[in-house]
Amino acid sequence: MRRLMEAQRVFFRIEDGGQRYDASFDLAGIQPVVEAVAGACGFILLQRTRNDYRAIQTMLNAAGFDTGAPDGVWGSGSARAMREWQEKNGLPATSAPDRISLEAMGITLAAE
Template structure:
């Protein structure tokens, strides 16, 4: 995992690595970091992640990605459910493209959910998926 320094006051992880890391942290209770400096000295820090799910869900929704680790078969099934409900997701191919995102946004809006275009826990529950 590559961490990029964004300024003298911050650093970040970007792209798919950031999404993957946030998915990994979603159900974690604690986050531990160990940094070894240029002198070989180790510095440890541990953070309590109580309540982090709400923050991660908000970030995912704002950015249009899901915190769920879905397979191509999962996406295909979601596309089939959207199509069956009258929300045109296109051919159920398991690829979450523009048509799937648009259909999901339409479904989410109709259900009064945040319209991110990504399948999240709340949306899948509204679709009838446990």
């Protein structure tokens, strides 16, 4: 999915009974769609370090959403805390530290 977000176009070729069908699609503006799909599936597309996850866990704990000890590993406790935080803040409850949630927490993301 990350590679799909980085692509500018996608090309498909289908062959059926000797017929060939080609299609090319412009992927401009696909990033929010891919992120929404990934979030709905519980995937984290943003590339973060263990320290990044530790900082997010610390922020969630400080806000009253228990992730357990901040260890930089995004496990079930972190996912549960993030889901609860998202629900309280009116965001899609993906359980993942996705772009919309991190920005709502005040974390500015550089262009990926």
